[in-house]
Amino acid sequence: MRRSALFSWLQAAPLALVLAVFLVVPMAMIVVVSFFDYSAFALIPDFVFTNYQEAFGSAVTWRTFGKTLWFAGLTWIITLSVGFWLAYYLAFVVKGEMTRTVLFVLCTVPFWTSNLIRMIAWVPFLGRNGLMNQALIGMGAIDRPLEFLLFSDFAVVLAFAHLYTLFMVVPIFNTMMRIDRRLLEAARDAGAGFWHTLWCVILPLCKPGIGIGSIFVIVLVMGDFATVRLMSGGQSASVGLMISNQIGLMQYPAAAANAVGLLAMVLLLMAAILRAIDIRREL
Amino acid sequence: MPGRLARFLLTALFVLFLAFLYGPTFTITILSFQGPDGGLTFPMNGISLHWFGRLFATQAVGDIGAALQRSLALAAMVTVSTVVVSLAAGMAFRRRFPGGTALFYLTLASLIVPSILVSLGVGLLFNLMEWDTAWYSSGFGAQLTWTLPFGLLIMFAVFNRFDRAWEEAARDMGATPWQSFLHVVLPIIAPSVVGIALFGFTLSFDEFARTLLTAGSGNTLPLEILGMTTTVTNPVLYALGTASTALSFLVIGGAILGVRVLRKRGGG
Known part of the structure; x- marks a missing residue:
């Protein structure tokens, strides 16, 4: 028994090591550095609260956090409502394993292109003289070009939906495929209509998939900086963008304080999702 | 089950979604063949391969060829490590072991920590330790925190559906644990292992948030693209997009073909 535990440890050791060095220690570093002082040229080891005071004493920071939440919420609603029906279509309407696989691959092909390229690709589409x-x-x-299409919050959310809807479709589709079809027949035999079956049978059984999809979409949007920068043309802000700007200015302790705030917010949201939905069943 | 109208609406939704997914990519593919005087939008100003030629000419902002080499090397390193490490960890998690649950939650945590924070944290760590950041050290590690959780979750999904009877049969016939892994387990899970490799490759090849602060002085391709988005205002960017898409297609197509050949051999 002891030997097999040792063997398991050896097998899991590389994973544990990588996560320790490149996740646990770095996160600890962020917390430590968020209490540092800094000058224009260097980090000054210290224990001060000025970074937090400057960050969270400013209305701009709170607005930015609010804006990030708003982007995440909006993207979540859009990707969930579209993604759910796409998954439903693939799982219940499409007949035949082959067709399903082909359609699925069709959905994943664009993901082989870099996210950045896929964002830029919207420019000739949405621009002032765009398609x-x-x-x-x-x-x-219309008789004048619409200005809000590009470099706006609209463009940001559109790009998020474009990039991340599939992250919602895949886990929901997976849970749907595992639903025993006899349950649906039973529901129909018991007199349930389409919406009734959807609400009382399919939706509850899809909850783990919805949970996993939501986690992906929310985390990806909350930490984003490139989409907001490119698609809003610098006119909107997100916490990720704020952090990346501070990194660019070498204000690491300020970036670290915001990072701690962002991490706290993400963890709270995850806790809320995990409370509502038990995803362990899915694994 | 949905009625005819519902089916029609859902099909329409799916077709619209595909158009939404592919539309922009198609647009830039066409625009990347702009003539030498062409701009960032339609109309096309002649048709040429001019911008593809410009790709490997000296750029104002950097060196695409070198960045591409770095990205490919990094993606290869990440792919191999992801496969080996998550396969080993996946095997470990088939048994309960002390600390296993904690490690599992840590792996999940790795998935939900925003990329930019990993970048910042690893960057700070190397900064304070006075180590030099480079794509093959700090960048490599930062990317692994993203690819390993995916790899492990795929391994979980695989081993949850794995019939242990095969292994028991091998053991009964006198196979050592290593032999039963090599000749029984590995061939059965081979397609999923290729899946992990593909995941690792694409995730690494496109990643820029995690390499932002950790790539050191040599940019990877996505970082190069990120830099170009603010400085370059000609279709060279579209040509780069088209070329990188084509490259991904080649790599992934090659891998899928490889699997099919392997399967045929295994079956024959």
């Missing part, structure tokens, strides 16, 4: 405006003007729907 969208040209098409709308051509149809006579």
Whole structure:
């Protein structure tokens, strides 16, 4: 018995080592450095609260945190409501394993392109002289180009939905495929209609998938800096962007204080999701 | 089950979603063939391979060729390590072992810590220790915190559906643990292992948040692209996008083909 535990440890050791060195220690570093002082050139080891006071004493920081939550919430609602029906389509409407696989692969192919490229790809589409405006003007729907399409919050959320909807579809699809089809027949035999079955049978059984998808989407949006920077054209802000700007200015302790705030917020959200949904069943 | 109208609506939704997914990529693929005087938007100003040629010419912002080499080398390192480490850990988690639950939660935590924080943390660690950051050390480690959890979760999914009778049969016939792993377990889970490798490769090849502060002086390709998005205002960016998409297709297509060949051999 002792020997097998030792063997398991040896097998798990590389994973534990990587996570210790590149996750646990770095997170501890962030907490430590968030209490450091700094000058324009160097970090000054210290134990001061000024970074937190400066960060959270400022209305800008709170607004930025609020904005990040707003982006995350909006993206979550959109990806969930679209992703759920896409998963439903793949799981229950499409017939045949082959068709399903082909459609699934079709959905994943664009993910082989870099996220950055996929964001930039919206520029010729949404820009002032882009395809969208040209098409709308051509149809006579508008007579001046719409300005809000690119470099706006609209563009940011659109890009998030574009990048992350699949992260919602895959886990929900997985849970749906595991639903015993006889349950659906039983529901129908018992007189349940489409919506009734959906609400009382399918939805509860999909909860772990919805939970995992939500975790992915929320974490990805909360930590984002590139999408907000590129798609808002510098007109909007997120905590990630704020941190990356402070990193650019070498204000590491200030970035660290915001990072601790962001980490706390993400962990709270995760705790809330895990309370609502037991994802362990899924593993 | 949904009625005919519902089916039609759902099919329409799916088709729209595909158009939404592919539309922008198609647009930039077409635009990357702009003539030498062409701009960032339509109309096309002639058709040429000019911008593809410009890709490997000297750039104002950096060196795409070198960045590509670094990215490929890094992705290869991450892929191999992800496969080996998550396979080993996956085998470990088939038995209960002291500390296993803690390690499992730590792995999940690794998945939910925002990338930029990993970048910042690893960057600070190397800074304070006065180690030099480089893509093959700090960048490599920072990326592993993202690929390993995926690898381990895939291993979990695999071993949850794994029939232990095969291994028992091997043991009964006198196989050592290593033999039963090599000749029984590995061939059965091979497709998932290739899946982990593909995951590792794509996640690493596209990652920029985790390498932002950890790549040192040599940029990886995504970092190069990130830099170009603010400084470059010609279709060279689109050409880069088209070329990198084509490269991903080649790598992934090659891997899928490889699996099919392996399977045929195994079956024959």
